[in-house]
Amino acid sequence: MSNEFIALAVPALLLLSAIFILLFGFSTHYTKNRGYFITLTTLFIAFILSANGVGQKYSIVILPDIFNSMIVYDTFSATFISLFLLGGFLTLAIAKSFVDKTNFFTHESFVLLLFSLFGMVILSMANELLTAFIALEIASMSVYILVGLNKNSLKASEAFFKYLLLGSFSASFYLLGLMLIYAQAKSTNLDVIAEYILRTELHSQLLIVAGSMLIMITIMFKIAAVPFGAWVLDVYEGASLPITAYMAGVFKIAVFAFTLRVFLKDYITFEAVYDPLIIGGALVTMFVGSLLAVIQKSVKKMLAASSVVHSGYILIAFASIGEATSSAASAIMFYLFAYFISAIGAFGVLSYISKGSDKLINYDDLDGLAKTRPMIAASLTIFMLSLAGFPSTIGFIGKFYILTSAIEAGYTFLAFFGVLSAFISIYYYFKVIAHLYFKEAGHVEVHYGYKVSLAFIVLSAVVVLWGGVGTSLLLDIPGINALNELSRYSIESLGL
Amino acid sequence: MRSLALQNEILFAILALVAIVSSIVMISAHRPIDSALSFIVTLISVAALFALVNATFLFVVQIIIYAGAILSLILFIIMFLNIKDENLPDEKHKNRWLFAISIIIAPFSAILIDLIMRSDIAVHGVVREGFGTIKDVGLTLFSKWVLPFELVSILLLVALVGAVTLSKRSE
Amino acid sequence: MLKSYMILSILLFSIGVVGLISRRNIIVIYMSIELLLNAVNLSLIAISADLADSSAQVISLVIIAIAASEAALFMSLFVVLFRNRASLDANLFDMLGNKNER
């Protein structure tokens, strides 16, 4: 299979499947289960397809004549695409009970999920600002709607409202930025812009600097960096758990995928200009995020707030990209993977035990789970440890790379603050563990069913552990080294 | 030629003034219907500004889609929801807010304007015949921008699906 | 001429932002967002004219399409919100947030 084929086949598959379900949904033969399995199968096939493209180093401009070099398929995008698809697959697989128990999860939901994945796929391949924007909008709008799916729920509607309003607001900043860049560079293609920047002096790049700044603001909004991320707690709270998992685990990574590309191609020349801003953003984000996470009473909101903190960590690596390009960039890749699998797992567990109800999972709801459901509790513990960056989990390795790259870039103090917020994060993550294990069960034993969901949760937990200690010494399964290689290839395929 | 340029500038000044004033009225009017009406004025003056620089196709699109479709939609919604005056939010501190936010945003605008003034972005390209016509735009669209065009269609589909999903009464 | 257009566009954009934040009426807020997009379009057209290249016009065409899709979503939002609360006051929708945590 040629890579070019994969690059076209994956989005096409997603699109076709989406449209098929959309139409099929009106048929009487449609049942929720069928829709569910069609979606799962699509995602699985697409994942297998895209995973094929992972592991070698290449970079192909897709149909340059037709698409005018607007999308590029390289290891970088292949890796991310596989991640999205895997993420979508895992979210859906774990959320079986949610899909079954709720009546608002109609066939349109599957369609929107597939559309949003389609948007992300394009986003990760986009090499042009407008294409990226539209892809981002496709993904965002699908997610907006997914958030507001449960229109009987006031909370969901409110979350939808906030997300949509602020999202549109931030999108207009992106467009303003795009306009300014276009005004100066006369192009929206990343390569052309990069070439323009290299060619000219700073005083004829003023609008590019300002425009990039505006685009960065949109990105900051999407990754919920402070002060642009005020929405995140509310929206995560209002959305149903699988959707939250999807947003935290998949959508955020998609944004980062695009960000990383833009950064490595264009921003890197303005590194001196943006570094202080990103550093400031990282510090504020980590600080405020951990403040918010500490006071939350519900696990879901805590995870939401902590996802802000994780954005802060990634910003650290972004700040270090200029000085320690390759290590920082691959650190981001690795960290994203680490965060992705841990967050999907954590939210997945929550959605598994919430059984589709829209109630918040409070800390108290976890009491005594270790007694009744040891495997679930153990998995959740592992996810928490990973999010907290505890050694022997993948989260630690991710944090390790990020901190190393920060120190390598000379930002030791930034690493120090990162560590400090990791320290604070210990509190709220371990609080979950404490509730799981130390409190007496407040409720009677519940039968959750859905062995498949459980299996995927446990599988994610195993991956988290293996990503923390895995070595080819022990078993012939790719471990940390392989992941590392992968992220390095991805970064190198960007042609740096 | 000079007189044409001058004429253009005068026209621009008038249209700009109309656009700004009407947009200010739009954001400060109490009743949404007033806002919508003044917004139409803004949109039309913007459309006129399009026309001023030969973007005839976009002028038409602006009038049809914005002033026509979207604004009608807004008006329709306002009517449809039958929002009465007493249902409107009681915005006691509206003017304070407007003032405060204007102050806050002033540096942003000032900086951007300053940056624009400083940069030498204008290339004064020579406008060829038929520039901005539907043919011209269409050729560009289907030669260079096929992908965004296709993607936008998907975006619209998404919005459509979403609007239907959300608006239909749940069974 | 280009710079005048851009300055006007920045001014309109700012006015849009002011309206977006200051107003409680969601419909006005929505119109402010549309104003933002329009402001961007204005500049793009001017750039296009200056460059004598219709690419920027295509971009603004796309932006108009995006605005249309946003419009669709906002319309359904109005419906949903009004159905829930019988009001379009942005301030009323603050059920989420940290009030209950304090």
Add this chain to the structure above:
Amino acid sequence: MSVLSAIIFIPIFAAIFLFFVNLHITLVKIVYMLATLTVAYLAVRLYIDFDASSSMQFIEQHAWITQYGIKYHVGVDGVSLGIVMMNALLMPLVAIALYKQRDKRGYWINLLFVQGGIMGAVLALDLMLFYLFWELMLLPIFFMIGLFGYGKSNFISMKFNMYTIFGSLMMLISILYMAVEHKEQFGFYSFALDELKNITLTTSESLLVFSGFMIAFGIKIPIFPFHTWLSDTYRSAPMGIVIVMSALMAKLGTYAIWRFLFTLLNETSQELAPYFIWLGLFGLIYFGISAISQTHLKRMFALSSASHLSLIVVGFYIYSNYGLIGSSYFIVAHALSSAAMFLMVAMMYERVQTYTIESLGGIAKVAPLFALFFAFFALSIVGVPLTAGFVAEVLIILGAFEYNTAIGFFAATSLLIPMLFMFKTISKVLYGETNEKTKNFQDLRAHELLAVIPLALLILAMGIFPNYFIKKIEPTAKAFVDKKEAVYYE
């Protein structure tokens, strides 16, 4: 897999096995005993095979995270051998003594886990590997306190956790900093102890790196003023973990100072040594005096441990043959004594359900064997002659006097201070009239004797024939002192 890896991983795998396989509690205990006894056997073999004429041996190395030069790199030398032995010996003994008291699977799983963690941390020669185990051993302690602790165990386990992780994270930054420096100076990342020591740091850098490490170790030990987690944690923790903490984990902190700080930042350590010696001496006296007014047995012994650990820190920082050998000997001696002492306290608690000193008395009358061992272990903590602690204290004090007479005198107060509380405790607990609680005090049972007798014999053997044991440490100490001289004369 070499013997060291086996020692590290047998308990960990046993723990994982027990976690996944839901066995009956008796079987759990049997598996526990099998695993720990295997480890003990391997450790004894290790001790016998240990070549007393060289320092680091049994080295095993594998690549782990290649891009960052992180290796699985373990080895044992004279100083770590002691901790390995203690860890291997104490675990089965603890189980023998306590097996009737604990019928929860988690208890034994966590103990196994912590054993593996400590083994790994002691044997690791790669900083990342060390960090991994250093953190890993924390987890079972957290669980143990939370699950089986007393009082506000929830809060206390969290507090303990936060304290120690704070230290670890500071250390992490230091480790990373050194690795990056290594890359900048030699072109590749490395976390190996013997490669990282080659890097050169400016004074302020090395000070910062040093403090990162020192905070971690200082909290674990604990040294003043990082000690405030101590007494609550000890009071709340279940006995198995108290023994692990006082006998092994705290020692690991002092050991790590020597192993890592002195190797990596030799010059800085030597420059700062006087401050830490004084801090240690202050801790010795401070904790000792704090212990006097304690009414809770575990708290008291916690402070007493802290006091002695401060002395061990002093011994290491003296930077001499005597200090080092004394301290490493003291690590072992104190591990034995404090573990035994806490075992006795655990047995006592099982019988009287109280830890309050005031509510006890007259046990010697009804339970002579218990009294005998209690008093013996208490005295061995005080360091009376013929016990192991005496030898160690003499060596440390000798080193202290060699360093500076005034410091010598302060170090020698370790003869006095523990007595002040220990004798009061012995009197109050064992002597006097029996009361309601103690009048039916059952004497030691066979399995309890089985646990404490080896400890007592070992303490005596190490006190009477220290030379046999010290010979294993000496080459390590010699290598260390030679290195110190080298730095000194450069």
Add this chain to the structure above:
Amino acid sequence: MSDNLLLTLFLLSPFLSAALIFLINLLFKNAKQSVYTFLALSGSGISAILALYISYHSYFEKQIFSSHLFTWLNIGDFTIEVALKADALSSFMILFVAPVSFLIHIYATGYMNRDASYGRFFAYFNLFIFFMFLLVLADNPIIMFIGWEGVGLTSYALIGFYFGDIQNTYAGNKAFIVNRVGDFGFLSALMLLFLSIPSGGFGFSNIFLNLAEIEPFTLSLIAFLLFVGAMGKSAQIPLFVWLPDAMAGPTPVSALIHAATMVTAGVYMVARFAPLYNMAPEVSLFIAYIGGISALFAALIATKQYDIKKILAYSTMSQLGFMFMALGVGAYSTALFHMFTHAFFKGLLFMAAGAIIVAFHHKQDIRDLRGIKFPKIFVMMAVASLTITAIPPFSAFFSKDAIMGALYASGHIELFAMAFISSLLTAFYMSRMMFVLFFSKSEQAAKESPKSMFYPMMLLTLLSVFAGLLNMPELFGGNLNFSHWLNLADKFYTIPHAKEWALMSVNTFFIALVIYNTYKKYAYTNEIIVEKNYGWVTNKFYIDEFYNKTVVVLLHKFSIFFDKKISNFLIDEKINLTALAYLKLGKIVSIAENGNVRFYALYMLIGVVSGFVYLYLLLGSVL
């Protein structure tokens, strides 16, 4: 018999007997008393016989026994051998320690008869002897220190022997803790000494060879610190407080440990380090003064005591003061000779007191024991009392007189005066005790003591009377055999015989006078009942109270201060507060998170504007 075996057997026989008794006691609850008796007596008996054998050879053949058991420690230069050596001094020590302890063992079999803890008692007892022997025979100071500490430890166990009464245990604690203060000094001294000795091992001989290389200040410091150790063990001011309390133990314990053996360890140690002390004259003088003050002080307190054992305890302290005075002026063998005689008569006094105590159902107050009728005991006690008051020709007359003579001759007349007054006070309190006990109108009869108690006392009576002959001064035709045997670095003071005669006579005369006066005061009167029993002397000058206030209470206060104020309040509280403050800050921040979407947009706007302001400032500086 080889030296090795001989010394090992000598050392180990008490140890083995102790260990066996211990095991039997723990394992067989109902073991017969006779088993213990046999083991205990054979243990100490063997060592007594061996002691006599060793001393015989040492005395007559100047033989030095030495034995090397194993290497205790060997780190570089630091080599400590477990080596035993019986030179003249050690032989002299075991000459009286082993037999006296054997006698006290025999006595104890009677005294402790049918005691529930009979076995345990003898286990401790023999263990004590073991440590004492180790102390005496050690060939290097570290091993000596081990014995030294071991002696203290067993003494602790024996004082608190009857632990049912917690006060006894406290007395034991006090003894051990105070002793440890001394040990602190001792060990510090050893460390300094070790570091000052260049190389060649840490045996005594090597130490003394290298003394010249130690710088004077360090030497003085070492000497002083060693003496601190001696102070603790030999109950000298200021570390004497434990000795009176130590009388809580059974009387044989008092006889053996707190009269004959352990308390003399300090004297032995100073004598052992005689070469060192000769090089530190100022410390020696200090020792003499401490000895003098202790002697006087203890004698003064003894005059107002009523507990028969306490009187004897203070008298012990006082006599030890005499010995230290002698040591201080360099008359080492004189001091040791007094120690020798003291072992006998003080042992005897305690045993007699013990007999009385047993006979009168553990009454110890002499006011309750007035006019007891106990002829044999009376005779023996009278002999012992006369000996201690230095009435010729009893043994202590010679030893004490030699001390007085040495003090006088050394030129420190103030020391002599202190010694003189103390000896008068000794005469007073001893005769007071005797007269109150035996000369009274009221008469109480008592049963006879068992033979096992009686015969050892008999033997000691004889020894008290005649032991003086062994070191007769020239004045009486003797030739100071002991001094020659010991061959210590004595400073020999010679004073004219006339003066010596005069001293003796005056001394004896005054003592006689005091005894006469005491007789008038106490014999057949109620003086003892009516005399005032309050005031400074009766209350031992409030020294205990003083220590209690300053040391014990202060330490406790410090402890609470450290624990509560510093650890809890200053550190822990602050850390907790920081955490709380963080939480509070979180709550404050969450006010911003108020759920109103317009505010969220406002935050975004603020972010945008501040970003642009930053950008503009930066670009402004660039452009």
